[in-house]
Amino acid sequence: MILAILAVSPQGIQTAKPILSSYPDARLFSTHPGEGVEHIDHIQSFVAEHFTAFEGWIFIGAMGICVRSIAPLIGHKYTDPAVINIDSTGRFVVSVLSGHVGGANELTRDLASLLGAEAVISTQTDNTGLWALDLFSRRYGWHTETNAPSLNQPIARYTNKERTALLLEVKDKGTLELERTKAEHVDVFYSREELTPRLGDYALVLVVSPQRFDAGATPTIQFVPRILSLGLGCRYQCEPTDIVEHIFSEIRRLGFYPEAIGKLATIDLKKDEPLLDELADRLGVTPLIYTADELKDVEVLSPSQKVFEVTGVWGVAESTSRYAAGLGSIVLPKQKGMVHPGNDFTFALAIERSAERRGHIEIIGAGPGDPNLISIRGRAFLEVADLILYAGSLVPKALTLCAKSGATVRSSADMNLEEQFQLMKEFYDKGLLVARLHTGDPCIYGAIQEQMAFFDEYGMSYHITPGISSFQAAAAELRSQFTIPEKTQTIILTRGEGRTAMPEREKLHLLARSQSTMCIFLSAGIVEDVQAQLLEHYPPETPVAACYHLTWPDQRIYRGELRDLAKIVKDHKLTLTTMIVVGEAIDNRKGLSRLYADEFKHLFRH
Incomplete structure (x- = not known):
């Protein structure tokens, strides 16, 4: 964040010094002389002239000077810079303007910690522990859509704690956090088939999915993560005019958001196609180019003998989309198009394998025993896991007390390996999350080798969260x-x-x-x-x-x-x-x- 610090008095210049040490790119302005100070003649005139030139303003002095300086300049929370006021003694750090979107609340906390001061934040969500829905796009890299005239109406329903349905059709770092931190008035659903019959029970629907969800008249906020891969095939030197718009229009018509596309891929035979370049430019990505040898074993939904004879693969669009997505599932099968005669093309969409809401096993290092020594990541998994299988003779049961309501918690002390595998696979095959909890760090005398061999044999998704070793x-x-x-x-x-x-x-x-x-x-x-x-x-x-x-x-x-x-x-x-x-x-x-x-x-x- 590009910061301007305005010291109203010589004492304020002294208060600014530790801020300058921690934010070396910040600039210090004052009407008073001092080391590192850029001199200005008049505070209000300077602010008026440069208000939008900085992402954040830190006033050090009386609140009244801050308010009178910015009042004529305030526009909209999505465009105004963050404004913070600190009293000249550094006792209070107050978030004044653009608390959420502008980052003033976050900066207020950081500055208060730096100065040993008290942070003063009046935003309701910050003070109640509720989600800041208008920050999700920036925090998680999601695109945001709503069926309401603006975000304010659905956000108000959430902050007023009206019944809210949260539909999580995919998973990533953001959805893991949402599952773990949801408020009591939020119910989580993992499929639209499960939610649709109950829409009448809710005043608000939140959706995380690359696919459009129609909640009818119920206010909805849809968050769109960039987890789709677009595979492209086309005739040699296909004329790209109007084709990109056609592809995006078709993707929308078929229920997906083009904003969900994070990767673009094709076969090396098509690497110099103008259509590929134009698509890459519109999506803001670098195309991924694969050889026929890399793609030969990729299964596709619409194999073509003709395509195979020309390219050596059974389908360019589907195979390249799947390969780019880590062999995730095809969510939009091959679509054929021809905007101009003789310029036919194909495209398909696949979802990142890691983002699919399918079974997953997280092997977690519990640490040496003290429940407070497990990692933050490890505890986060325990809080949302559907099954916690822990080494009961070595891991204290207290580590499992953070399990969510309805989770299954089992000790493996009286189970042989076959029984452990059977239980984990039972949950995995239902698309659920399994937390396998081992003492210390699981990679040091953790007995996980046989388990990983089993997971590999059955093509199961798994990952290791390290722990503190004894x-x-x-x-x-x-x-x-x-x-x-x-x-x-x-x-x-x-x-x-x-x-x-x-x-x-x-x-x-x-x-x-x-x-x-x-x-x-x-x-x-x-x-x-x-x-x-x-x-x-x-x-x-x-x-x-x-x-x-x-x-x-x-x-x-x-x-x-x-x-x-x-x-x-x-x-x-x-x-x-x-x-x-x-x-x-x-x-x-x-x-x-x-x-x-x-x-x-x-x-x-x-």
Whole structure:
């Protein structure tokens, strides 16, 4: 945001200094001299002349001066710049104009945080936790349509908490947030067939879809994400005049929004076609060009022997649209057109595979145990998942208490892999979201390899959300830096050899030669062997820590020396949920004090 800061007084110039440090592109103006100040002769005249030249104005001084300066210039919330007023002492930051659309509310919060001030925002949605519907286009990159004369009427129904239906026919980052943060007066639907019979129950309909939804007389706001791929085929050197308008008109007639098109694709034989260039220019995209070899295995709805003989693929428009969409489904089959004689063309639409409301499995790292240590993304998935399957013996049930009403929450502790797969696939095949919750980070001793192989075999959509590993929790709870300059710069994550064999090159005694910081998982039951192998290279007095149930309410940590490791584990009856840490890095702060004492000793002079 291009900002103008107006300091009414010399004190205001001082208040502006931290703002300039955080917003280096901002410009500071004042009638008073000062460092970094651009001098002006008269505040109101300057504002009148430059009001639209800046995206945001920050007045530092009395509110009256701010109001009198902008009052004659105010036009419309969709065009006015953001205006904020800060008192000269920096105690209050007030959003004055263009709070939503202009970004004044967001900037007010940022400035209040920067100055340690109180943010003053009067916008109803900001103060009630409701959605700012008029910001969705900017926030999520969606196009907005409405059947009302303007957005104000349907937005008012929502903010007045009248019954609202939310139809989510697709999914992306935005829809995930909407599911998670919906107000009590909003009911979610996932198909128009489910919603249509109940339209009379609602005063407002919100839709997220690339396809037009007709709610009749009910006020509707439709949000259109750019999740469609347009595949194009045409005769050689097809004359493009009027064809682009025809294609867009047909797309609208068939119920889709051209604004939903985010990708344009064709085969390499058509890469120099004028029609392709004109379409790309209108859509504001760079065409994606594919070879026949890339497209040969793409299934299409309308295969053509003639097209195959010429191009080597069974359908240019459908295959290129699907390939560009990550092999998503065709939502508009091949359409043929000929605006001018001899200039025939075809086009088709496919939806991004990732945006289809189909089944998905999110493998989530739960962290070491404390429910507050799961990632924001991981918790967001748990709040909207239809099935939460968690490793009950390792993951606290408290992590699942954020599940939405009606969700199925199951522990996998008493289930074998086949039973787990069967349950997840049952929900997946219904187009539902499955959250598979593993302890720590699922990629470190997380037992997800077999699950991913199963998902791959059945072509199932899945993704991994990482988590905080117990070795990181160990470093935090031990208040130790596991990498210390000139001492150790390597962390080894490993386990002892129990029922699971270790590769020969990864035997503990070989890894111990580096005397690095070593974090040993799942090895409390074979601690004598672990100690013996480590003593082959680590000195007996090397610090060790046995960390049980890190970050759980019953966490216990025992420190000692390597020579006593087995005794520590056995005397305290520690189990497999114990992390063993070995190395000089444990509690080592003397080295740091020697390295940095001279640099910081001036801080301790009296």
